[in-house]
Amino acid sequence: MAASGWTTPADVVRKLRRRWERGEFLSQFTSGVPWEPLGIGLRGPSAGDAAARFEEVRSWVEQWRHERRLRIEMKSVGGRIIGANEIPARAWIDSFDQLWAVLGTQREVRGFTDLLAATKPLAPAIADWMISKPIGVLQHADEWTSLVKTVLWIDAHAHPDMYLRQVDVPGVDTKFIERHRTILSTMLDRQLPEQRIDRARPPSDFVGRYRFRSKPAHVRFRHLGENTGFSELSVRVSELADLPLDAHTVFVVENEVTYLAFPPAENAVVIFGEGYAATRLESLRWLADKDLVYWGDIDTHGLAILNRLRRTFSHARSMLMDRATLLAHESQWVREPSPTIEHLEMLLPPEAALYTDLVDDALGPAVRLEQERISYATIQQAVG
Template identity: 25%
Template sequence: MITVEAARDRARTKLGRSMPEWVAEPQMEPVLTIALKPPTERQVLLDQNVSVEWATGWRLLEQKDQVSGIHVEWESRSWSRVGQQRVPVRVHFRAPDDVAQFVGGEAAHRWRRMSDRAQKIRIALDIGTVLRPLLSQRGNRILALSDAAFTQVLGATMWLRDHPQNLMRPRQLPIRGVDSKWFTEHRVLVQSLLNAAGFSEAITVLDAETRIRFRILDPSLRPGGLGDVTAPASEVRGFTVSPSVVFVVENLETLLSLPDFPGAVAIHGSGYAVDLVSHITWVKQARVIYWGDLDSHGFAILSKLRSHLFDVTSVLMDEKTLLDHRDMWVGEPKPHRGRFSKLTLPEETTLARIRDEGDVRLEQERIPWEAALTQLMRSYDHAMEHSSVRDRPREGREA
């Protein structure tokens, strides 16, 4: 038996899932029907009070909402021991507003808010059939805006539709109240509204290109003595330097602390920005040593780097380093739960230990610098040795 409250829960779920569709398109009647699963004669005999209470609940609802679009359908049951009975079998809702009325509370408030804002978008931008995919993708974002913010987003979208802009930076947009910070926060929604209105090319904003910082650790490789460089990724790719070894480190402090290493360059990996690092030609041609935090994201980044670069060795990301610095552990706020296909068996063992210990984290800067430097030098020596072997001409071939 589906009680009134159980039906209300189902209607609430349906309203949440169907909101973009119901807001965007006129609905055929009824929009929702819920089967009430009336009791059998045997169930009535086992507990007649429960059955009576269930039917009474639906009768009271019908009396209360008799002028609304909520209709309770009844059928007669002829039972040998209970006799003739009328039982509710289905409840029908004529329109989305009726579902919202039945549900009430926050869900009904969200429905009214979405309906109102969808209508304003429809009128302001003359959006018809594409309103549904827009609301499916951006409905939660639209609902989350304050009234003032929604008005401003819609106003900015209308202005950009009527005044197409080309090749501008966010701070150059000549819209009252719209600065670069505002545009960064609302850009995706504004662009989605423009796309839905058929003006996807109304604005082309030039974003600041991601910058990469690296240090040339070999004084002999520094052009004009320049050793600490921060530049757009496209310019770093074209930078003329040919290191044998490249250190990729996750934290900036580590990058700044590294001493000179002949034939080496160090790059600030900056977390998942290693994607950019892996496309630098002179990085691809070198042996890469990666040192990240000992946590799930550190290993995720390592695996990601290896998906682009074949020759990547990790350092200070082993189980012994983890356990030797137990007193330095902190909790990882949002651990990565994925599986990483490019880890070695020892690295997988270390990651498993991190998770078994309760998703702990050992940040690289917490490892005493002298101990860390010793391990870095060993990895560097090993990489240089293998680099020399790799670069050495084979017998029978010209040098």
């Protein structure tokens, strides 16, 4: 708007463009709603302005006289002092074609209507959504054909035993799907029957939401007793769930080097828990019959992982995650980057008291003792 506060042609175009960017005009056009002449009121000079600021008023009126894209409705202002003068009062758009010319969007309109015409016979549900969100479609115009083909292929061929890598559309690979998963999710939510969508999973979990086969989780473990032929094994969690390990005691540790250097122990195995990934052990129901020992860092997150593990295996006990161990290694303390303050309901009273002190910084700011900083002799004593 001009410094005077009077509406300029550019102001009108900006107002129209905001509505274009919201998709209002394209939605109306492609849904078949007839155009009703659109009038936009203009803020212009008063009769007093016409007398006191004659040159400014004349200049403002002149720029509207040169405006050829809009139909301008005039009104009369003035009176006895300067006489009546005709000034612009309202700008009108009388047709869709005139609107496209004002906005310079003829190419976008043609492009969208072509995409809509091509999509409608193949995927009517997606075409209906296109009409409601035309600008979102235009943002993906270059790859729209591939997007539609991908959605139709998934609808026709995908099944729960299939990996995403098996989607077989010319020119489409898993990187394409990952890159466009947001728009693909929107389209698939409208194309697929409800039973093929897991709405408990967000669109960011594309594989889970559309029931593709997930990449299998693995667990690494070592036998700590006599040699079984392999020093270490990594197996799928789903398979290990059906094949209990032949051991009385199962240790779970966070740190990889600590896992690799874990002391020997009779009739025992050690599992690499990988921090919060330890929760993948929840499907190993046979752990309920084992002496299950968790050893993590002495910090808020280490105790949170212990708490989470106990939600499934309430009998799990902790190792070297006590106040005595922490105080005995004060010279090895470091600072925990982002402590948690969540409620941990499964901790035993001594563990809960230690957790409270860590949260409250009672022993120092964000105290942390990583398990790899604990002396090896202390580990051997705890295991032995």
